[in-house]
Amino acid sequence: MANYTAADIKELREATGAGMLDVKKALDEADGDKGKATEILRVKGLKGVTKREGRTASNGLVAAKAEGGVGTLVEVLCETDFVAKGAPFGELADKVLAAAVESKASTADELLAATYEGSTVADLLTDANATIGEKIEIKRMARLEAPSVVSYLHKTSPDLPAQIGVLVGTEGGSEDVARDVAMHVAAFSPSVLTRDEVDEATVANERRIAEETAKEEGKPEQALPKIVEGRVNGFFKENVLLEQPFAKDAKKTVGKVLEEAGATATGFARFRVGS
Incomplete structure (x- = not known):
């Protein structure tokens, strides 16, 4: 049996970030020599680099x-x-x-x-x-x-x-x-x-969705322009930093807070x- 302890396994895992089974196998192969085990992990790891390319890193x-x-x-x-x-x-x-x-x-x-x-x-x-x-x-x-x-x-x-x-x-x-x-x-x-950074196609799509939703809700035709504009402005308030309600004071926008400062x-x- 290789000459190493649970503390050696823990130390090598923390030093290399390798999994427990890989560390134990490397220590077995290195007869408990942590320096050699680290080299073994690296050599074996290099062989697996290509295999890992398709895996997900999230x-x-x-x-x-x-x-x-x-x-x-x-x-x-x-x-x-x-x-x-x-x-x-x-x-x-x-x-x-x-x-x-x-x-x-x-x-x-x-x-x-x-x-x-x-x-x-x-x-x-x-x-x-x-x-x-x-x-x-x-x-x-x-x-x-x-x-x-x-x-x-x-x-x-x-x-x-x-x-x-x-x-x-x-x-x-x-x-x-x-x-x-x-x-x-x-x-x-x-x-x-700023809202100027939102591309025109995105704004046009938001207008289309807002209008179709309002019609589906049965809103009166004469009220549609105001409703659509309100919902598009709501989109801007959600996505544009300077128009978002400030986290520390929702009564002010981020832009207003910066202006006052x-x-x-x-x-x-x-x-x-x-x-």
Whole structure:
């Protein structure tokens, strides 16, 4: 019988993020040598990388950094929540974020090609994929520049890393109001900053649906234009950040709160893991 203990299994699982059976097999093969077992996990993991390409990665975390008028937000995915809350995955995400900041990448493809401590980010993911034994990928990233940028990370569960990440760019006003807006974005998930960013086809479709619904409800013909306009405005209030009722004071819109604070929102980004 191999010379290792339950504590050795736990330590190697935490260090590599690999599953219990894989760790036990590696320790058996390495006769209890944790260093050799780690190498075995990596070699066997590399052989399975291609097989894992078609698997679904829907767990993971978001990481963000905002400094000097530049914000960076990345979403790194894995297959299970066990891996997502493990130290190896968190350390990998920190490296990915650092590479994103240093390289000034603005897309996931640019980030994968960026280097960190002598390796490309793509190679870092391949190595982690091999050691951990799960599909790991960068789903998306965002880079936001403004006179001031704040970041906000939100945990949807206390035992998981941040699942929602937000960047908000502003001009004028205080960092406190910008952070309040970032928290609002995390909670209310707007899709655009202003209604001008909603494409015409989407607005036309909303008008059509509103009109057909009103007719189906038997609303009088003469009242249709006002009803349709009201429902389209309701669509804007639901999806446009500046027109949403503010989380901390629903009597005011986000736009009004910013205006009163002497601030202008210039842009935002919001990621939720797996969505």
